[in-house]
Amino acid sequence: MGSNFKGALILIADDNEINRLIFSKMIEVSFPEITTIEASNGQIAFTTCLDKKPALILMDLHMPVLNGYEATKKIRRTEGFREVPIIAITGSFSDEEVKRGYDVGITDFLIKPVAPDQLDLTLKKYLQVNEETSKKRILKENDQHIAYSVLLESLGNDTETTQEILKQANAFFELALTDLSTCLTNKDLESLKLLVHQMRGVAANARFIILADTLKRYEEISAIEEYVETDFLNEIRAEIEAIKKQIILYIR
Structure with missing residues (x-):
């Protein structure tokens, strides 16, 4: 789908106006090409789906009139909406709630408070928004390696x-x-994958966008030989050096 999502609709279903505003703004900042529409309860969410046909739905589970579970069930029973991603927004994450959500057709969960990076990754995953497009939206002015x-x-x-x-x-x-060099030398795949995961988390939170994307790609590798064959260490080192040079511009 990628760049074909220009003008795509995301439905934000939440009974709290402030929450709807926050989600709408977060999406606008990262993906200005995407349009958001809103619903203040589950029943309105259902009728809005029929009318507007959103590409993805952010669904609060606890709403008046019709809660998120029931709204999702009705949406899934409607022809043409069985594959639309429905992302539950919840303040808790109990096994019972997760099971109930999956049973009615919830696609995935986001836990409140939802961080911008979490929301961005979820939208990219389920809308398959082009990585380069979203990267350019996030990076501003001279923010090439650091947003x-x-x-x-x-x-x-x-x-x-x-x-x-x-x-x-x-x-x-x-x-x-x-530490990466040591893991590669020792062919310690378990420690290497854990370190790559930790590094990606720090890079994402620090808004080292290119580094985070690169580490995400390597995080999916399952054999130590693949890290060596892809020149993994040199690629990561080069990006970290680029980040270091840009940090100097911001730290006086």
């Missing part, structure tokens, strides 16, 4: 805290490079 303006905004425009996070992230990845 600095996005990180700064997420931290309440606190420059001091933002710069401290960049310093700590830089130190973390310097040590991680050494």
